Amino acid sequence: MSMMLIRNGRLADDRELEDLYIRDGKIEKVGVNLSVEKEPDTVIDAKGKVILPTLIECHIHPDKAFLEERKPNESGTLEEAIKNTGELKADYTYGDVKERAEKVIQWVLRHGTTIMRAHPDVDHIEELLGVEVLLELKKKYKEVLDLQIVVFPQEGIFKSPGTLERMEEGLRKGADVVGGCPYNEESLEDSKRHLEAVFDLAEKYDLPLDLHVDFADNLEDPRYLLTETICEMTVERGMQGKVALGHVTTLGSMNPKDAEVLFDKIAEAGITIVPLPATDVYLNGRNDEKNIRRGMAPVGKLLEHGVNVAFSSNNIRNAFTPFGNGNLLLIGYLLAETQFMGSAEQQRKVLELITYNAAKLLGMEDSYGLAPGKNADFNIFDSTKLSDVIQDQPAALYVVKRGKIIVENDVQTKRHI
Ligand SMILES: [Zn+2]
Structure with missing residues (x-):
């Protein structure tokens, strides 16, 4: 004792x-x-x-951390980030992924994060390498880190043959959460089929769903505007409280009246929104020549509408985010500055997003x-x-x-x- x-x-x-x-x-x-x-x-x-x-990294990619030095993102766009990382993935080995992922774990532990939800890529290139590495690290660090693993189809499902089967295999091997990336498909129709597929998989295994969605700053491409559809699907399938959406940066570019209606729908569906400031601010607003947008979901408004909001590091030093040291307080500072959360009460609220709100997202409220x-x-x-x-x-x-x-x-x- x-x-x-x-x-x-x-x-x-x-x-x-x-x-x-x-x-x-x-x-x-x-x-x-x-x-x-x-x-x-x-x-x-x-x-x-x-x-x-303890602080909670509820959305992070340890398998693709520290790739910036191998191939920097020169245009600074999401497209180049996905392309560069896709090329580098072809050369991954188990040892290489393990070394970089373990370094992420060591860095976050140092800064007081002992709960993590990781999103390793699952696709025709990386296959299940990232999932397998993280399953090994989950066992190795079980005394000091509570780790949830998401099967994340970064390259799309219909664009990347065999991905859905690999995701299911990842779940059978011990992954905890179904991921999704519906914007990375060739057409809106495929994006919707992507959503149907990941909701079906989550229902089949009775698992939570954690999606990368609406990651853009323009409202022209409907593949980046699926949050309303996801709210409806969540309610139809009775999955309230089990769905999280990362990025959702289009919420910051919408007409405020339309956005307010959507915020209420997000709250009613019990969906958690996870802004990823270090990536969102870096990749968005690239085509603005003046009045450059922050490119983030509006945190204060979402909270006012009763939405559960968390945030996380997402990436550490790669083509999506060339910054990061595993310290959530640093990301919190970026969020507080860009979301105008400067009062004493608001600064305390920022801490809640990476503690109690993130625990709610991960379904850990009872023990946290x-x-x-x-x-x-x-x-x-x-x-x-x-x-x-x-x-x-x-x-x-x-x-x-x-x-x-x-x-x-x-x-x-x-x-x-
Ligand atoms: Zn991510």
């Missing part, structure tokens, strides 16, 4: 400092000046620093949070207020998983002035 006591943590900006008492990987008590009968194995004085439940009975998965950050975390960009001083310290980051400043 292992016990841990954290003293004097900042759990909320409007409450006193509180203690956490942890036993056997679960939080047992939370309160001010907790009294404990037995001396715990580990005692940490948080000294008023912020404690947040800083309350008795929840998994002891949390970070102590080097900030004294939750509303400062995004702008402080603090180190995760302690990263705790199931009641064990798995990472410590030291911060030391030597002043010579």
